[in-house]
Ligand code: SF4
């Protein structure tokens with residue numbers, strides 16, 4: 037959902053299974069003072085994606101739960117009078133929601149081909165391309181970071197590990213990753229995202245590698261307890 041959605045009734049928040057990253061979940065938990073169990077569900081890693089984690093020998097992924105009043109709707113969709121619907125966690129909504137309905141096509145920001153939006157909602161001639169580009173890069177980079185977190189879990193939990201332990205591990209990792217991100221600063225973090233898959237010089241590549249090495253080290257230090 038975005039400002040362009042003011043006339044829409046939240047079509048993209050119905051009949052969808054919203055796969056989230058541990059970073060999304062950590063942000064929502066912190067901002068809403070919820071427990072992971074109150075808004076997440078665990079499901080199969082299908083289709084497979086970054087951040088799949090192993091529980092009892094099965095590859096699993098994190099999804100948002102469903103609305104208590106309407107099982108077709110996302111748990112966080114607010115049903116207001118006069119058929120108005122709004123995201124109840126707009127500022128912390130998962131990145132996958134924040135980038136909808138845009139995607140990268142051949143490296144350029146473009147409308148997805150499977151959008152549920154009315155054509156009048158999105159005029160590509162008027163959208164702010166740098167904003168969407170940054171949002172899409174952030175989504176991709178955070179998905180990659182969550183993939184690193186899950187990989188560490190999968191290696192270190194080879195002999196077992198419960199969902200409660202996984203949640204606690206995810207929380208510890210993202211507390212530290214987010215703190216490291218704050219130390220780096222917004223401008224430098226944006227630079228990392230930009231150069232993560234588009235190396236332009238050795239300095240930029242070294243900065244990305246250094247940050248990812250920090251993330252790797254921070255995750256490795258979060259032993260399963
Ligand atoms: S988190 Fe918000 S934007 Fe995303 S599906 Fe749920 S209600 Fe919609």
Ligand code: SF4
Pocket residue numbers: 037038040041044045046047048049136137152153154157
């Ligand atoms: S379906 Fe499209 S216009 Fe409607 S809320 Fe979702 S992104 Fe906005």
